[in-house]
Amino acid sequence: MIYSMTGYGRGEASTNGMRVSAEVRTLNSRFFDFSFRASRTLQNYENELRELCRGRIQRGKLALSLVELRTSDAPPTARLDTAAAQRLARELSQLAKDLGLDGGVTLEHLLHFPELLVQVEDPTLSELLLRLAREATDAALTDLCRMRREEGNVLAADMSARLDIIESAVADVSRIQGDVPMRAVEKLRERVKRLSLPQAYDEYRLEMELAILADRLDISEELVRLRGHIEAFRKTLQSPEGVAGKRLEFLLQEMHREANTVGSKTSSLEISHLGVRMREEIERLREQVQNIE
Template sequence: MVLSMTGYGRAGALLHGRDIKVELRSVNARFFEYSSRLPRSCAFLEDKLKKLVAAKVSRGKVELNLSIQTVTAADTVVSVNWQLAQGYRAALNAMSERMDLKNDVTVGMLARFPDVLTQTAAPTNEEELWQDVQSVAQQAIEAFVAMRATEGEKLKEDVEGRLTTIEELVAQIEKDSAGRVQAYSDKLYARLQELLGDRNIDEARLVTEAAIFADKTAIDEETVRLHSHVAQYREILELNEPIGRKLDFLTQELNRESNTIGSKCQDVAITRLVVELKSEIEKIREQIQNIE
């Protein structure tokens, strides 16, 4: 399965009084690069989340965002500062006696005094929190991978279409180059006749020149390798593993063979075909930069 290196995935859930959201996005990169933004209280999840993503992604620059909002008081502990509360009560009792006023101290009154009641975060159950975050993160990763697969299928279809075009161009180059030696011999013979007039032309020398020309301009090996590379390209596209680097190397080989053909053949028609061939290879190279 071909996977694109660009993708996006998001998931969220309300678990144990916490609203958990995980978001992933990725762009092209030569290797696997990971970064994340987590709440400070969740720093201990950094490595766990990285391993979770790395199990599904081998190449690409991936960014993970985790947000957690507490929607209940489950994570909050309210405590009483008894010493301070007793101090306030003693002070109010003293005021009542000295000023001859009714002592109407109530719990509600004491609770409103500063610092009598304090709120602190309850100890985090790290294992429970990890299980909840992991559950949401796995859903986000599934959506992320699904999008990469969809984009990868589009890339595969485009590359396969261009491979077909390359095969057609190579076949045309083979056809056009088939008669180039005879054409060269005829042209050379006509030129010699023009220069030598009625004098005899050395047929052996003519054959030798034609053979030298044929050897210098032979492209059979290059076209055979191009056909082989295209066939191998198609095989790699069907592999169920990361293939981007393999395709990158094979694309360089395609380009090398086309350059060799261009340098050997001086025929205008073949040169135009080579230009088209190199154009298709360059378009493939641009596409596979997005493949994992």
């Protein structure tokens, strides 16, 4: 089973007139990259929530957004600093008088100064907010993982179909390859016979060079390795571990190298065309693997 790196999840948790809503979005990234945005009362819990997300998501750029909503039954988290408000009102009144401005200081003026609201230090309330934030985030991550798993299944089906194309091309190459090296050697031997060579040339050396040429044209080892990489790729797609992106990237790198070698060693035009087809499908697989965790 594989997971896509892109997805979206949403979750909520509530109690005692307090409700926390969490949204999680993930995008492609080679490593785990965490960003956090939250209401003022929840901003202190970034480290705890990062570790929670890190435990569920291994790779990808993850953005977590938290919003706290309250009803009138919820306990207060802030109080008005009355003394500071009185001092500010006097200072503003004096400033207006000094500048010759009309009108007095109103409540609307004071509301523009957020520092007049002081955070209530209540350990019980802080623990409650953290619990709600964790529950909402965990629910959002569960929703996110469901979406990533569904998209991963779609990607796995597409990649399996492309593996079938590559496997078919490998079978065709194996069928065509059979006597290609020997035919190339026989063709070269006929050319040598038509040359005006001295009677005393070393026939043993010529046969040795022809044998070396036949060995260089042999691609059976590359085909065996290609089949092995394809089988390993299929097993990785079905692995229950979930985190498979880096392993699939490595296997594709090896498959591309073997396909390149097949195309460069053969003297058959048909096999060269099959090699191009394999490399095309491998590149398409590589694009898909960039989306896998």
